[in-house]
Amino acid sequence: MKKPRLNRWQLATSLLTTLLFTGQTLACTTFIITPGATASGAMYVGHSDDGHLNDPRLIYVPAADHPPGSMRPVHFDATSIGELPEYGSFVYRRYTGSARGPGYKNPNEPQSKPIGFIPQVAHTYGYFDGNYGIMNEHQLMFGECTNGTKMGNVKPSPKHLFYSAELARVALERCTTAREAVVLIGHLIDTYGFHGTGETLPVADPKEGWLIEMIPGDETFGGLWVAQRIPDGEMVVSANELRIREIDPDNPDQLFSPRLHQVARAKGWWKPEDGKLDWLRTVSLGEYNHPYYSLRRVWRVMDRLAPSLKLSPWVEDGYTRAYPLTIKPDQPVSRRQVLNLLRDHYEGTEFDMTKGVAAGPFGLPYRYLGPYESAGDVADPKEHHDGAWQRPLSVYYCTYSFICEGRSWLPDPIGGLLWFGLSKPAETAYTPIYVGSTRLAAPYTSADPRYYSRDSAFWAFNFVENWATINYSGVHRDIVELRDPLEQGHFAAIAQADKEALALYQKNPAAATSYLTEFSVHTAEQVFTSWQAFGDRLIVKYADGGMNSPGELNHKVGYPKEWLESTDWKNGPTSYARPAAPQTE
Incomplete structure (x- = not known):
């Protein structure tokens, strides 16, 4: 997708964000x-991964075969001591290049440069990568x-x-x-x-x-x-x-x-x-x-x-x-x-x-x-x-x-589960992904913390968690009411998927891989769309300090009495008389 042109304010904000990211630690x-x-x-x-708006992408790095004499590049990670531009690795985009498969290819970004090389092995396994x-x-x-x-x-x-x-x-x-x-x-x-x-x-x-x-x-x-x-x-x-x-x-x-x-x-x-x-x-x-x-x-x-x-x-x-x-x-x-x-x-x-x-x-x-x-x-x-x-x-x-979950009683592609959640753990919904998957849902692989995107699962979850600060006790209750049944449904779906994948695996491992990939991608896409729709509902429900629904707008919530008593509310303008000045010794 072609990157939109930025106005002067956006360019300044982007530069400031980059400067603030530099030297960030986890x-x-x-x-x-x-x-x-x-x-x-x-x-x-x-x-x-408590890095504050660092690279939130989940990337699948495929298995690969390498010719004799190959060398593996070793790259710098800005999560270590902050950004070093000479290596082309940034906190908001940890790596760009072809050495880790197609998930990291992006010709429009600065390409990462290795620190050095070590001898490569003949075959490398597929894995999920983050920071x-x-x-x-x-x-x-x-x-x-x-x-x-x-x-x-x-x-x-x-x-x-x-x-x-x-x-x-x-x-x-x-x-x-x-x-x-x-x-x-x-x-x-x-x-x-x-x-x-x-x-x-x-x-x-x-x-x-x-x-x-x-x-x-x-x-x-x-x-x-x-x-x-x-x-x-x-x-x-x-x-x-x-x-x-x-x-x-x-x-x-x-x-x-x-x-x-x-x-x-x-x-x-x-x-x-x-x-x-x-x-x-x-x-x-x-x-x-x-x-x-x-x-x-x-x-x-x-x-x-x-x-x-x-x-x-x-x-x-x-x-x-x-x-x-x-x-x-x-x-x-x-x-x-x-x-x-x-x-x-x-x-x-x-x-x-x-x-x-x-x-x-x-x-x-x-x-x-x-x-x-x-x-x-x-x-x-x-x-x-x-x-x-x-x-x-x-x-x-x-x-x-x-949360990585390993189950020894199942073949590796079925036994391994990654429960992945974006943004704060308390406000996320963990999505199950089988390690037998060879593809990830696009909303989980696409994110840039510098720019909001409607297509990114990271921003869907990040929006909800920030909206929760308006009325945390209320919004968090709404999150739990959606999240817990969603995750419980994953538990049941995983139990059924294990059985179906195992039956396929015993006959044709490639068919099991295809099944596990489609299951994982479909599940993640469902979580993304449900969370995005949830965020949209929250905009109305908690707008302007009220509690709103189609049947009743602006149901006044106000503040808890105990908290009110701790403020200057009780000394507010309840009469036309000027309040007495506090006595001093």
Whole structure:
């Protein structure tokens, strides 16, 4: 489609937006719930991509064969340390070119330029891609979150070739199991180096889950990494702080960089007489951004799944051991519970963000950040701050979130499900997409956060979430009334589609692929059109502060009495007499 000509105001706005995006950082939440902890026996990996109007496109990267001697380009990702125009990668458009299949081709945009190259393999697998690699055709799945470390904002170079996003993509292209992926990622860091910030990648297949954490290097070393297997029957959550602690060379469930102890000792971060190397304390400053920015989310997820542990939301510092790496949920976790985990604003706790003066009259849980907030994603947590908001799981600057579901009892094309939701988790509807799909619904692959488009699923969801700020308690109730039956309908449709696809697969795998693709595309298109129509209805229903319907316009809602009493309403003009001046001492 030909891009419309922009007027002077639009050009200025576009330029300002680009400048504001430059240097933007992400601050995500991610988790693994293993099969032994779930009601169905499925593996789940969840991720919220909290990047605030970054690239929201979901892209299918097809499987491919490569001739001998081919080289794979390694590209820069602006999600690491911000935009570097020399690589042609931008926050609003992460990659443009032909190396990842037709989904990223766009001759009208600047073409991405690689940092360097690594040897290519003969065959690469198909996968779903976002700002980070997501899930491949063999049910290998990833999440991600950024962490503050002593090494931060390292620029790409021949000695620091990779960032976590490209590491996940290479693993999705080449691996079928989580353990293979961890070993490959570790090898790539050791061989080619790592740039950007500290990173966590949860990686899982339908049977086994791992957490791999990494930090960038400097002129003396390329990067460091550690990995730990997540025991079956347990779960782990990461929220912008490294989670792995003691590194034990004799632990068969841990893997780590061969140079870890050598580098840590040379840097003065650790001494052998200290005992086992504490990864978090050795390479990081503790908690990310400000106190409880990370740990409160960790507490909240653990407390929701295992309230019997009676974990306290209050700890002594960012290096606390109050929250173990993994926990066993009190009850088997259902798919519905998993989809709801990232939709939380601490409702029902002392930190409930729908309560208090900052939530306004209609319980808005979102707190917009500004110039008075703490200084970004890798700030020293000991830095003084005049104030801070709670950091919820569902945050206003979320671009998209997803839940990967792996099911070992089904063939890979059928067993792997991606539940994908655009904009805030609390205001999205998760759409199921089979990993056997070889095509995605167009509204989910087309979006530019710089320009509103009626054809984009991102903008359909983004509009609804922003309209909800007019009367959050009312609009959110409307969202739930539409969203929950919609998702419940997906559950039933998936159960039937599994049966039909399996019958086809046993006779003709290609026919199953076609069926799964059409099912996924049709379902996503239905979600998009229903959400767009829903947004259109909301425009009228909440127009001008009223509650409107065809049968009754301007049904006055007003404000809750409790909130009114907290304002100067009670001192308003109820008589002609001049109010008495407040007494001073």
